[in-house]
Amino acid sequence: MASFDVVAEAGEARRGQLQINDRTLETPHLFPVINFYGGGNEGALFGGGVHRTIKEFLAHDNEVTGGEDYSDLFNGVMTSISSLADYGIREKKLEWYLDNEIREWDCFSDYDGMIFADSGGYKILKQGGLEGEDFEKDIDQDKALDIQLDLGPDIVVNLDHPIHPDDEFEERIEKMEQTAANAARFAERRDEVNGACYLTVHGYYEAMLERSFDLIEDELAEPIPEAFDGIALGSLVPRKDNVEVLVEAVSDCKREMQQRGYDDLPLHVLGISGNAMPLLVAVGADTFDSASYLHQAINGKYCVNLFETVPIDEANFDDCECRICNDDFHRARMRNEMDDLYQKDILGSVAAHNLAVQQRELRKFRQLIAEADKERVAEYLEEAVKDQKGFRKFAYQLINERINPYFEETDTTYA
Numbered sequence: 355m356a357s358f359d360v361v362a363e364a365g366e367a368r369r370g371q372l373q374i375n376d377r378t379l380e381t382p383h384l385f386p387v388i389n390f391y392g393g394g395n396e397g398a399l400f401g402g403g404v405h406r407t408i409k410e411f412l413a414h415d416n417e418v419t420g421g422e423d424y425s426d427l428f429n430g431v432m433t434s435i436s437s438l439a440d441y442g443i444r445e446k447k448l449e450w451y452l453d454n455e456i457r458e459w460d461c462f463s464d465y466d467g468m469i470f471a472d473s474g475g476y477k478i479l480k481q482g483g484l485e486g487e488d489f490e491k492d493i494d495q496d497k498a499l500d501i502q503l504d505l506g507p508d509i510v511v512n513l514d515h516p517i518h519p520d521d522e523f524e525e526r527i528e529k530m531e532q533t534a535a536n537a538a539r540f541a542e543r544r545d546e547v548n549g550a551c552y553l554t555v556h557g558y559y560e561a562m563l564e565r566s567f568d569l570i571e572d573e574l575a576e577p578i579p580e581a582f583d584g585i586a587l588g589s590l591v592p593r594k595d596n597v598e599v600l601v602e603a604v605s606d607c608k609r610e611m612q613q614r615g616y617d618d619l620p621l622h623v624l625g626i627s628g629n630a631m632p633l634l635v636a637v638g639a640d641t642f643d644s645a646s647y648l649h650q651a652i653n654g655k656y657c658v659n660l661f662e663t664v665p666i667d668e669a670n671f672d673d674c675e676c677r678i679c680n681d682d683f684h685r686a687r688m689r690n691e692m693d694d695l696y697q698k699d700i701l702g703s704v705a706a707h708n709l710a711v712q713q714r715e716l717r718k719f720r721q722l723i724a725e726a727d728k729e730r731v732a733e734y735l736e737e738a739v740k741d742q743k744g745f746r747k748f749a750y751q752l753i754n755e756r757i758n759p760y761f762e763e764t765d766t767t768y769a
């Protein structure tokens with residue numbers, strides 16, 4: 355049903371193929387976050403402003419794509435059960451949404467990528483459940499999985515209790531215990547899942563991750579690789595701007611997985627993308643998910659590369675190789691030069707470009723890893739961070755110590 359094959363390695367970075375039923379995904383891969391439900395009806399692709407425009411890209415609406423096929427941007431997407439209630443819907447509507455799986459709706463029937471249905475642990479924990487206009491539902495592990503399965507997903511993950519940097523030690527342990535208990539209940543129901551089951555683990559450094567894995571192993575009736583098809587590392591979103599913490603967390607998680615004999619499982623990093631992505635790939639992360647392409651666009655920001663954004667009216671489309679920027683239709687949209695444009699039309703094209711930039715970087719990196727040449731991987735990373743002050747020193751250190759130990763370029767001039 356689900357398999358993961360590593361096809362090439364360069365240092366700790368790896369290129370793989372994730373196969374779930376008849377769908378295959380090349381890794382490393384970024385799952386863009388999609389809100390399939392924006393409070394509207396099927397004819398309006400369930401609405402949702404810029405979210406709707408993104409769904410129109412995904413569903414090949416020619417009026418929005420200009421007739422081009424952009425489905426390669428959406429080979430695998432992430433959606434969360436918490437997004438069902440993002441638009442303050444009524445309970446009747448929620449039930450109507452859940453009556454059909456995503457691909458059973460005519461508007462999404464052509465979509466052939468993978469759907470990763472997140473349990474929405476972070477948001478659900480914060481709100482205490484799923485909250486609409488006329489309902490409040492407590493969500494536990496069973497209810498979360500019921501809703502995930504209603505979406506018709508390829509990948510599901512247990513309901514987790516993310517830890518926060520400010521949590522006291524006892525609080526972290528309590529959350530890890532709850533996540534472990536959920537993982538055990540989730541594993542009991544794995545026969546109901548026609549796809550891959552991912553296990554969430556939490557921690558910023560080795561001792562915490564060790565505890566997280568220990569607690570889960572104690573709760574489970576069978577070894578982790580028999581119950582789960584992948585590992586999802588969570589709780590990193592509050593630390594997303596500290597690349598050092600992120601690299602340490604991913605790298606320590608990999609080490610734990612190796613020591614316990616499950617490094618054959620794919621490692622997903624929840625909620626992270628952008629500038630940290632190449633370094634996390636370098637220490638062994640396989641997949642990511644992120645809504646940053648959308649949030650940047652909603653804030654009027656156009657990505658120049660993984661590190662920099664500029665306000666959309668300062669963007670130079672000639673400098674971008676992506677198909678959106680090379681298409682006069684989208685250029686006119688992004689410059690607001692067409693009649694009757696809504697904000698969502700302008701920002702939708704910007705979001706698609708932002709996503710294309712992130713996907714392009716990962717594609718480049720995938721190709722380099724396939725050559726299994728550590729030196730070229732190191733060069734790629736060096737080039738990627740060369741203009742990034744504050745990031746550079748750490749990145750070079752990582753390259754020297756972990757990726758290509760004989761790489762001699764680094765000296766004090768980088769500091």
Ligand SMILES: [Zn+2]
Pocket residue numbers: 674675676677678679680707708710
């Ligand atoms: Zn572009």
